[in-house]
Amino acid sequence: MKAMRTVVSLLLVIVTLVPFGCAFAAQDGFTSTYTYNYDYWEDLRESPDAYRVETVLNSSSLGLDVPLNSPQSLYVRNHDIYLCDTGNNRIIQIRREGAVCTVTRIITAIQGSEVAELKTPSDCFVDVNDNIYIADTDNHRIVMVDKDLNFIKEFVKPDDPTFDGVSSFLPSRFVVDSSGRVYVQAKNVNKGLVKFEPDTTFTGFIGANKVVYNLAEYIWRKWFMTKEQRSQTSNFVPTEYKNVYIDNDGFIYATNVAFDEYDLKWDAAYPIRRLNNLGNDILIKNDRYPPIGDLDWVASSSDPAEGPSKFYDITVLDNDVYIALDNTRGRLFGFDSQGIMLWAFGTRNSVDGGFRQAASIEHMGYDLMVLDSLYCTLTIFTPTEYGRLIYEASEQYLRGEYDTSADTWREVLKMNANYNLAYRGIGRSLMRQEDYEQAMYYFEMANDRENYGRAFRYYRKIWVEENLWWVAIIIAALLIVPLIRKRIKIMKWEVEYYEHNHVKKAE
């Protein structure tokens, strides 16, 4: 009796405390989970954190006299972070060693050029020889200086008929390839990326966006608008890229935010592109949906936190994982080289790891750096064990170490049982070990029909070979039994016929 009373009171305590615990757990600052992934049914699945905030740097923690003013862009080379403090006409060079970040240099002017002072620098790039390229936007140039800031050359408005309509050359984002060619996204230029040779000559455009228009709008303009109305609305023009990044293989990743949000899911919007040197998009999309960020959103409205993900920047890790920075909800999306989402995290809330105006992302090894141009903060993320395991497993697979990669995926599954890619990875390894039945289980968990079919074919072959006798007997039975029955029927009929005739004769 006493024991029962204890049990009952304990239960009561638990029942009263559990709701409190849940309430506290729910008030952690985010409306839903921070890190998540999508399952096969497009449902959002909570996941362990792939990245954690290491530190958030702001003007005071960097020890800057003049606080940051709408910084636009980041660049990372080795251990140096270059931060374009656009509003203050300067570039801040920060050295990161271990977890310590110190400002080593503040670039406001260059030497040996007619125009020395920088004016709204909006992007920069540092090549392997430490030469610095700066998009000096309001000086209408991209200027290249050596590591001591001595002027080398500048890329200015091309003397070309295609630029006749453009009043001034306003480079906003650019990349430089290994041989020194410069690809520029300039404001008011919508023919694609402006391409300069290393000797500063202009050689054309690559990767022009296609013109975006819809049928209804076209018909409306063509037949229902007066000439005056038509001249007042904007023409159908191709859109500009938002940001560019060049990966180790020399392919340019470009993000685009001007698209029809209904085109996203059936892969007609191309928010992320990987351009080859002809300007063709060669991004691999092997998932059910193209890499578009969030799969579920409220249609765009005046609220900036609604609508589809809009990638303001992108960075590519050394293992070909690319990470896109979504400005709509301040989120980061990691995709592997096959276009499969590895994880997503982030929020718009004003907490560490949340962004209001996410402007730029860069990486230093596996660490990620994100610049918020409204909060004027630089957030540094480091991967957790979970995030590291995901990278490790996919790198092992790329190197051909299939069995160790399966073991790593098993570790991932221990932390996140909803991770599709892990099931697929284990399945592929099991199939190589010819354990088809287990492989089928894992492929089914990953909803991978093609590989399941492959494993199933081997499984079926083995099954039929083992049970050949039974199969033969059943097929034979199916064929022979009706034959015998028919034969018996005929015999019966013959007997009756014979008897009938004899009876008649006897009469």
Place this chain on the structure above:
Amino acid sequence: MSTITSRKQSDPAPAVTRSQRIKAGWSRYIASLKYSLHVITHPFDGFWDLVHENRGSLAAANTILVLFLMTRILKLLYTDFQFINSPIQYIDVFEQVASLLLPFLILCIANWAGTTLFDGKGRFKDIYMAMCYALVPYILLQLPLILVSNIITFDEASFYNVLMGISVIWCVFLAFVGLMEVHDYGPLKTIIFLFATVFGACVIIFLLLIFFSLLSDAAGYIVSFVREIVFRLY
């Protein structure tokens, strides 16, 4: 039960005993069920005799409809996952049944409502029976296909898909011929009334929606009215 027996006793042929009647009813049910195999292979004669020669029965039609619904659900649950994209965790059996049964009945009603004004010969019972008998190929092909799906692979899907297509096309053809024979219409008139039926079904659904929304408004009004009174008085 007693009412039925009393009515039966007033029949002019009282010589039949109860067990004989049950036996006769049962054999008629089996015969009408077997007759569905004749209907799907000889649709023109089959549907005519089904209705005008009294070869079909409502009991058999109901059985076929239930079997059809069961096939549907078994298909969602047991087709190999390579061939069907059904989120098993979200499947609600009652929802699935309702989403098939309601359109089926509404289309039957709409067809009856339309054709009865334009000298269609079929009564509602005839239309319902013909439509149910038209579902037989779906059951006969899809049930084995569930098994087949579990022994073929993703690459061999074309075989599966062809049989799936045949089962549906066969059903649609049977429904068309069935309506033609039941109403004694020509093909053109049948096609016209197929469109009219779809339109009529839309009207019925629209009216139902209005009816239920008005009903819920009225109920809400009464509930809030009572609440207000309770609130004021106590």
